[in-house]
Amino acid sequence: MSRPNPLRDPQDRRIPRIAGPCALVMFGVTGDLASKKLMPAIYDLANRGLLPPGFALVGFARRDWDTEDFAEVVHNAVKANARTPFREEVWKQLSDGIRFVAGELDDDAAFDRLKQTIDELDESRGTGGNHAFYLSIPPGLFPNVVGQLRSHGMAEQDHDRWSRVVIEKPFGHDLKSAQELNDIVSTAFPASSVFRIDHYLGKETVQNLLALRFANQLFEPVWNNNYVDHVQITMAEDIGIGGRAGYYDGIGAARDVIQNHLLQLLALTAMEEPTSFEASQLRAEKQKVLAAARPPRDLGLHTARGRYTAAWAGGEKVGGYLDEPRIPADSTTETYAAIRVDIDNRRWAGVPFYLRAGKRMPRRVTEIALGFKQAPHLPFDETDTAELGYNALVMRIQPDEGVTLRFGAKVPGTQMEIREVNMDFAYGGSFTESSPEAYERLILDVLLGDPPLFPQHEEVELSWRILDPILDYWASLGTPPDDYEAGTWGPKSADEMLARDGFAWRRP
Structure with a gap:
């Protein structure tokens, strides 16, 4: 009998995955993430029947609110940002379990009240001592919250009840701080109860990368350095930093995106086939790839950084x-x-992986593109193939989710003329079901204790080992990043970086 696939969608009727009795305590409820993503995701889960009737949501913040005020905040966030239709009966059931605790993160009395609140919910809502603590707060505040949860007995668990902590990126700002952060969290929670959120791993199209690779014999034989020329992984945003100056300045694109999202995409693209999709097997293969990955030997030639300047964009x-x-x-x-x-392994030796992330780009797009080597012999005149580039397989993570295969085809006519064409698969055109938001999937996995899509601290530390030498090199230069105009694809130094290797960036 085959084992159930832990990556199967939670709405799959053959293997329903519905959370048991539990409460979710959310720190950072006044932030954009909570109102735009987390609260709507919780409602959407309830609307899909994936939360228990007695589910409870507790907000913690220093606002002068009572429970009714917080319930109104949640209601407004749901109405504005939920993916599924608003239904009064679902909201009534969810709102009955909403509570709010006001206080500072270093206030012992406030955490006493939090403990009393979740104890009351265990009785009134039947949450059974099962509590998840979502830390949607800056990493510098983690020690306060973790220490308070430990000292007030809220991190305790046994075979009858569980306590879990959810941590948002960034996981430190370098290897040393990531290790210190892990030490702090591990004083209160065992590794199996720590869920590091990388919302990209919850996206349906990221998970489809595993399906594309391992469910199809078509691709695996050419997924190696015998056929692949180079790989480009891009995350472009058409917006600026918005109101995130306090977070973003001093962090930057490399720490904000490359260390987590893009290196995780690299690991999923390059890893060997796992023996199963159990968390331990997925992590083992990703860790092998990240351990074999290294920064470029010449950091001056094979890294680039930029900063957008005023211009017309959009x-x-x-x-x-x-x-x-x-x-x-x-x-x-x-x-x-x-x-x-x-x-540095047998499959990928000699294949460069190029990772780029930027703000104020011409368009919003995240994709993984495998460029294939040209055929060793082309029995055509040079003029026949003047418009022929390299074959490519492109996996679009967002938006317009899907897969594109680019290859050469004959132009209709009497002459032999080859031109590049695209063969497209679009999720929206092939499936009638709408994809759940990444946070829906990940929050439910936390409540179920299902860890395949969450990186453990070993992966985080291996990623910092790749990025730290690059960040140290940039800091040693003592110069600002290269300028690029808003609405363009980055600084000239980035184009020169690929040109040195004989490549060019894709224009998504």
Whole structure:
């Protein structure tokens, strides 16, 4: 009898995955993430019948609110951002379990009240001592909250009840701080109860990468250095930093995106086939790849960083990074980062992986593109193939989720002329079901204690070992990032970086 696939969608009727009795305690309820993603995801889960009737949501913040005020905040967030239709009966059931605790993160009395609140919910809602603590707060505040949860007995668990902690990125700002953060969290929670959220891993199209690779004999034989020329992984945003100056400045594109999202995509692209999709097997294969990955030997030639300047973008005049509110004039934070990563193993030796992330790009897109080597012999005249580039397999993570295969085909006519064409698969055109938001999947997995899509601290530390030498090199330069105009694809230094290897960036 085959084992159930832990990556199967929770709505699969053959193997329903519905959370048992539990409460979710959310720190950082006044932030954008909570209102735009977390609260709507909780409602959508309830609306899909995937939360227990007695589910409870507790907010903790220093606002002068009572429970009714917090319930109204949740209601407004749900109405504005939920994916599924608003239904009064679902909201009534969910709102009956909403509570709010006001206080500072270093206030012992506030955590006493929090403990009393979740104890009351165990009785009134039947949450059974099962509590998840979502830390949607800056990493510098983690020690306070973890220490308070431990000292007030809220991290305790046994075979009858569980306590879990959810941590949002960034997981530290370098290897040393990541290790210190892990030490702090592990004083209260065992590794199996720590869930590090990387919302990209919850996206349906990221999981489809595993299906594309391992469910199809078509691709695996050419998924190696015998056929693949190079790999490009791109995350482009068409927006600036918005109101995130306090978070973003000093962090930058490399720490914000490459260390977590893009290196996780690299690991999933390059890893060997796991023996199963159990968490331990997936992690083992990803860790092998990250352990074999290394930064470029010449950091000056194979890394690039940039910062957007004022220009016309998306039909409007936008300011540069230094024009954003609360950004200091002497900031050296990059809004664009591109790096080359090499993987020293038999499958990928000699294949460069290029990772880039940037803000104020011409369009929003995240994709993984495998460029294939040209055929060793082309029995055509040079003029026949003048418009023929390299074959490519492109996996679009967002938006317009799907897969594109680019290859050469004959142009209709009497002459032999080859031109590039695309064969497209689009999720929206092939499936009638709408994909759940990544946070829906990940929050449910936390409540179920299902860990395949969550990186453990070993993966986090291996990622920092790749990125730290690059960040140290950039800091040693003592110069600001290269300028690029808003609405363009980054600084010239990024184009030169690939040109040195005989490649060019894709224009998604």
